[in-house]
Every structure is written in C-alpha cells, then in structure tokens.
Amino acid sequence: MSNYSIKDLEHLSGIKAHTIRIWEQRYNLVEPKRTSTNIRYYDDADLKLILNVALLNNNGTKISKIVKMSEEEIRDQVIALTEGTMAFEDQIHALTVAMIEIDEENFDRILTINQRSIGFDETMLQVIYPFLAKIGLLWQIGSINPAQEHFISNLIRQKLIVAIDKYVYQGGGKKFILFLPEGELHEISLLFASYILKREGHKVIYLGQSTPKKDLLEVYNYHRPQYLITVSTTAPDLESLQEYMDDLGRIFKESKIIISGYQVMRASLEFPKNISKLDHISDIKGFVDSLDNDFTSVKS
Template identity: 30%
Template sequence: MYTIKEVAAMLDIPSVTLRAWESRYQAVIPQRTESGYRLYSQRDVDDLRWLKEQTEARGIGISHAVRLLKAGREAAPSEKPVAAAPGTPEQAYLQLRRQIYEALLEFQGERAAGLTDFGFSVYGYETMFHEVLAPVLVLVGDAWENGEATVAQEHYMTHFVANRFHALFHVFPVNASLPKAVCFCPAGERHEVGLLLFSLFLRRNGVEVIYLGADTPEEGVSALLREKDGIGAVCLSLTDRALLPYAEEVIARLAGLAEGALFIAGGSAFSDWQSPEGFPVRLHRSGENPARWQSWFSAVFAGRSRLPGRMT
C-alpha cells in the first residue's frame, strides 16, 4: 500500500490533482486508515498511471478517461484494462474483439459502446476498425449463416458496428476537386465489411462518399446516377460468386448512366475476375489488402477531377 505522497512522487501527479480526480470523478477511491489517511493499492497506482497517460499523451479529458477505465473494468472485472492486457497487440485485439462481440450478442449496447470507446482511445480509429470492429462484423455474419445468431442479433450487431463506421465519415474534410463516389453492394449481397472499410478509406482521402450499403436494388443506384451531378466513381463489393453474372449486368447498365465514371469492384467474388468480351467499362480493382489502397488511390483515383455534371 502507498500513501498519497508516495503515489504523487511515483507518478509525478500533484497530490491536489489526485484528490480532485477522486472527489470530482471517482477515478480511484483509495482505502482509508482509522485516522483518515489515504492508502493506494498497486491496482490503484496502475489505474492512475493509465489515466495520466490518456490525459497527457493522448489528450483525452479526465472525465472521459475515467469512463473508459470503468467501461474496461465492467467488461472484464477480473482483468486489467484492455490497453494493459499482457501479451502481444494481436492478443489484446482478440480479447477486445471477443468482449465486444459477446456484449452485442447479449444486446448489451452500453457495455459494447464503452469497450469500443476504450479501444478507440488506446489504438486509434484505423487499428480499431481493421483489427477489432471489422472482424466483429465477420463473426456476426458467420454466426448468422451458421445458425448461431438470430436475425435480430445479426441486425442489432451489424447496425451497432456500421454506426461507428458512419460516425467518422463527417470527421474528415471533403476535397471538392475530387469526384464523388457512390458505394453499394448489389441486391442479394449482405456482407458489407469490405465496402465499409473502403468507403471510410475514400472519405479519409477527401472523397465525398454516398454510402448505400448492403443489398442495394439496382433501381436505387440508377436513380441516383440520373439525379446527382458530380458522381465520378461507382464502387461495389461482392463476396457471393453466385451473384457475379448479375453484378456484371448491373455494372454494364450503370455504365450507360455514368459515362466516364470510374468503376471500382472489390470483394472475394472479383478476386480472379476476367472481363467478359465486349464488356462496356474498364473495371478497376483496388485489391483486398488495405495496406495497398493508398498507392492505388494515388495512381488511379487522385488524378481525376470533378466538374459539374461530368468527369474529366
């Protein structure tokens, strides 16, 4: 056990700050001696060290940092916070992924939100999306297909994760010189993990994204292309190979409505796709590896500019 003077010296946190964190935010509640002196356990010290790191190194407000700490404790009361989990980063991602998935499976939205906020503060948005939330969506889809999750559970979990993706769309500024992109999965395709990740990637690079999501009827995309100016990229994702002939027909028809637009296809169904003879549009593929998207974007997308109603 440590006195407040010892903790202040160890962590370089003034005693007055430790008292304020305790009284205002209930950050750490130390034990008291019969005389009223504070005594801090090693766990208290570890928690205070983590809070200091969040406020100083990551710029998070103390009230928010305390909420994240408590969310981690509630999610795994017998464990250390996720950020302090032993082992490799991959093991920490796996642990957080499992905790969020199990919380969503039980419709525990507040717990899942707390864990997700915790992860964003520790790992940042890109790592959190690629290493935790995107795999959660994959788990959800697999569980639904295997009969391990109900339709209600699948909808609830997918909606939760998708909302987190969309929340970041408005964080990044739009580059008005770049073409707008419409992103969708053709009718019948329910897996939108790759589409979400790629759409967020485009948005981060300044592209205004019109996200239509999974299982989108062709009529809706066609109407959008007729009515909306400045759309210079049509992005679709497909994992179900049985839908590939239909997707080719959709692309061919949409190409007539978006002359000069860049057509981009992703998803495992297009991994070894060969253009049929007489196909009316060149289909660009960014690749399945997100690490290569930036070089692809610079080479294929960034050089295109937007003019009212048409592409140059």
C-alpha cells in the first residue's frame, strides 16, 4: 500500500488541496491518517475515492450528492462515464484508479475503448503518455510502490508489442538500431518508436533495455544503420550524460543519432553534430514523416 500527501492527491486528481480539506471537514469525505510524528497522509483507498469523486464532480454531479452514494454506486457511475465520454482527462483518471487497484481487466477495458474510438496512436499520445507523465513524479519520489509501476509498465508494454507484431518488414526504407543506455530499463518510449518505424516500413533492429556499448558496437558494425535511436529516462545520470553522448557521437559518427527522454530534457547539453534530440518521443512521428518515404509497410 502506498502513502500520499495531500499535494499528491491534488496532483493526481486535479482537485486543489484546499478543496479536499473543505470536503474533509464539511462532508467527512476522507479521513487522513497520521504518522508517528503526526504528519498527515492518505492511502490507496483515499486516493481512489478522491479520483472517482473528482471524475463525477467534473462531469456535473454535485459533491453533496456524491457523498450520499455507496462505494458501489460511485464505481458504477464512474464506469458508465468512462464508457460514455472520450474526454482524455476522464480516461486518465480511470486509468489511475485501475493502477491503484491493480485491476488488469479495467485497465484493458479503458485502453480498448480508446483504441476503438481514436486509434492506437492517439491512445498512446493523448491518454497513455499524459497518464505516465501525471504519475511519473510520484514514481520518482516513491509515493507509488514498485508493484503498481511494474503492473502499469508491463500492461502498456504488452499492448505495444502486440501492435508492433502486426507489421512485417518488406524491404526498403531506412535502417534503425533502437537501444537504451546501460542501466536504463524504461522502454515504453523506445517501443513506441519501434512501432511507428515498423508501421512506416523501416527496418528496425531492436536491442531494448540496458545495452552495453560493446554490444551496441558489435551490432552496429554488422548492420551499419543510417540511424540510432535511444531514450534516457534515468540512465546515465546527469553527471555522466554529456560524456555518454559525446562517446556515442564519436563511436557512431557515420550515423545519425536521435536521443530523447527525461534526462535529456532537463540537462544542459552540447550535442555532437550527428546527434539530435526529440523534445518528446511523440515527435518521432514528425521525424519519420520527414524522411523520404515512398514505400509502405505490410501487415502480416
């Protein structure tokens, strides 16, 4: 079970901390726990309730009516809402509740509804990535436990792999090696890049998580790709990132290197001439569109 501050609740629900405190006092909506040092905190059940209340309240149900509902009534109305509206913020709220409950069926239901309505690409860009960004801060500070993180990451990873497997390379296009730096395990963005590239008919050599430089070099020398793509979310650390990037630029000077990720965005870096950054991995679509591309990928 995770512990949350009132600021965590505000960050995840969009409800101001001041409003949450008013709801506590006026309606006894939630009752914060206290640590041995008298610091207030909230648990998973509190967060789930606040998320559901926020969802109903944002869609026109008054708080005075919500507090009279049973837990089952609130849940039923939330499910009906998420099936009936395609407001992205509502879908993100629902995904967060599914994460808290470790509810694979509900998580899959929400993703399936979105995929049918707006397609896989837009589900990733408009729902999944904002959802990951919203809870990303809580992962970093330890408010969300590792089981919840692994649960979410693995489900999204499975969806991406299924989407990637629909496309079979038919020849032509550009050649890409996709890899993560040694120690980097967050591969959702790299998988999304692989999906976009394969769908557009490019050849992808996917090396995935935590790739040592010597292994990368061996594959590079064999395939000689025009492009390498990598993402730095937690590794290398900021102190080592410039050196790592300089090494990539020097070792693979005959290829263009595309780099993205949280570490890259928050660091002040000097980019070697053969390295470009993407401000967000979603920009991979624009990058791929900019390539000379007069061929088509064929589904298996």
